[in-house]
Amino acid sequence: MKQLLPPAHVPLWLLILLQVAISASSLVVEIVAGRMIAPYVGMSLYTWTSIIAVVLAGFSVGHWWGGRIAGLETARALRITGWTMIAAAGTTAGATLLLRGFAGPVIESLPHPLAAITALSMLAFFLPSLFAGVPAPILTVAAMRDRDQSERALGSMFAAGAIGAIAGTLLAGFVFVPWIGSVATLLVIAATYCIAALTCFWLGGTSPRKSVLPALAIGLAGLIGLGAQKLPSVCDRESSYYCLRTVDLSQDPQNPVSLMVVDHLAHGISARDAPRIMFTQHAALLDALPRMRMQRTGFTSFHIGGGTYSVPRAWADRGISGITIAEIDPEVTAMAQNAFWFKPDTATIIHGDARLALRNSDQRFDVIVGDAFTDIAAPEHLVTLEFFDLVSQRLAPDGVFVMNLMDNIDRLDALAAVVATMRQVFPSVEVWTEASPPSKGERRVFVLLASAQDSPVSAIDTPAPDVTRFQVLDTAFIDSILNSKAAHILTDDHAPLSFLMGFDPVLQ
The missing domain is CATH 1.20.1250 (Growth Hormone; Chain: A;)
Incomplete structure (x- = not known):
């Protein structure tokens, strides 16, 4: 040829x-x-x-x-x-x-x-x-x-x-x-x-x-x-953002319990017949702390991130209305409906970036819930001074902002930076966690509560799913952490939260 x-x-x-x-x-x-x-x-x-x-x-x-x-x-x-x-x-x-x-x-x-x-x-x-x-x-x-x-x-x-x-x-x-x-x-x-x-x-x-x-x-x-x-x-569903899976955790087929896995992480757990029970510490705190502060069911809320929609589902079951949820991935919402028993007619759902949705809204909310953080992956535009200022503008006068955060107990660099940044905007910033001694190398769950005044209590007991005691860390202790870390204020120009969260002490 x-x-x-x-x-x-x-x-x-x-x-x-x-x-x-x-x-x-x-x-x-x-x-x-x-x-x-x-x-x-x-x-x-x-x-x-x-x-x-x-x-x-x-x-x-x-x-x-x-x-x-x-x-x-x-x-x-x-x-x-x-x-x-x-x-x-x-x-x-x-x-x-x-x-x-x-x-x-x-x-x-x-x-x-x-x-x-x-x-x-x-x-x-x-x-x-x-x-x-x-x-x-x-x-x-x-x-x-x-x-x-x-x-x-x-x-x-x-x-x-x-x-x-x-x-x-x-x-x-x-x-x-x-x-x-x-x-x-x-x-x-x-x-x-x-x-x-x-x-x-x-x-x-x-x-x-x-x-x-x-x-x-x-x-x-x-x-x-x-x-x-x-x-x-x-993946059960492969969206534009995540690999999504549902895992059946039921011990009794008549009482189904499902786990949502987003990429490689367990993202949330829900039980069909127990919508008010939270199965993770961060969800338990995000559910209990705002209700403790509001002391009523007639409050409005804006949720940053949907996931399994466990907290909005629990609040709807308690008769709380006025729920708005910003979830960036429509496939997550679809899975929450199909496998985690969330009823979409109980809330207003916005599929898009939460910061953009909050900026475009002129509504003021009694509660804003930040639930968009996982392991070493964190949306850094949701922890900056500019974002917290936006949150404060969208809160009612007696409103509260709660957000979850994970950090290595031996470092606490991310916690220090976020708390220091929030303090630039909010008069009161509380750090809540499980009332138990930390263990070396532990990646601990924290929930930060920001508002105009301190909470009336320093500890609460709530199911997670077993009844667990959570407490607010002493202000003097938090001050000592911030002073020792020379905590950096996070801004839209520089917010290296993933770096602060992701490295172990062995690399220092």
Whole structure:
């Protein structure tokens, strides 16, 4: 078989198209990587930092390797590129299998979360990025070689790579993940790489006799992809934001109890027949403290984050109305309705960012509840001086703001920073937690209560689900923590809450 398109006459438009397609595909993989790792280690600043670093490392090695290949005769370089595209297809399709098979052992062997996140990113996504990085210098050299105005060809190839990266980012976030999910998205990308491989073999003049091995390799990549597709999904629902699962905790099938898992974290628990019982400490405090302060059922509330909707459900069951909930993910609301017995007609639900919803509202609420914080992932725009000032503007004169927070008992940097920031706005800032001695290394649940005056009591007993005593920490003790930490005021310009929450003392 004669070569149909001699390398010297490969159309520039075709090389540009290949560059766009491969660049777009590689960025889709980078975005999907965060979504796929989240069910194992969560989604946080550290997750994205690790993924971006690993992907860029893969691209860098791939570009270096591709530069060496680009020095070869064009047809041979294109054939080698075809093989690297098959490798990219196979490793991309196999990323799901690697995560399913090795995430557990990696996390168990690397107890520090940052080490586990980095290791999983390397395991699943370094090789796909490496192989996807190889074609760029090869295609660029092929576009410039033996052409007039090669400088224009160089600029066109760089522009094609950037356009592809933009397209891939948009496609991943707005099309692929919401419509078909992460695993299917990787299979689409693997198929794209296979098409790119066939194109490169064709441009490189691969004869029918020598096409058998590439065909077998592409078939193997397809089998890997089919194997990944056959695996049961780790998510009951995969939304644009989270991997959502429902776990049945019922000991008695006649009295169902459900757990919502958001990414890798237990997010909330609800019982069908006991809507007023809270099963976690933070939910128990978020439920009990506002009711203790209001001393009535006729109060209005704004809830930042829905989750299992346990607190709004409990309040509705007590006859409390005027409930507004800002939940960014409609799929979370749908799951709360279908699996956690929340009745949507008992509240006004806003699907969007809570800060934006609060800013756009002119209503003043008796209670504002902040329940959007999990582990080392925290929405930093909801803990700043500017946000707390907005909250104070939306509170009634005798209103209260409560929010949950987790921090390492050996550090308390995040707690100190948030309390110091809240004190800039509210005359009274109380820190509530379980009335029990702390243990070394414990990540403890705190609930902060801010208002114009102190609470009338310093301790409460409430089910969590067993009756538990919670107390407010002494003001002098909190002052000593703030003084020892030289607590930083969090602002929209600088609010490193994830950093303050996420590192263990061993790293100091």
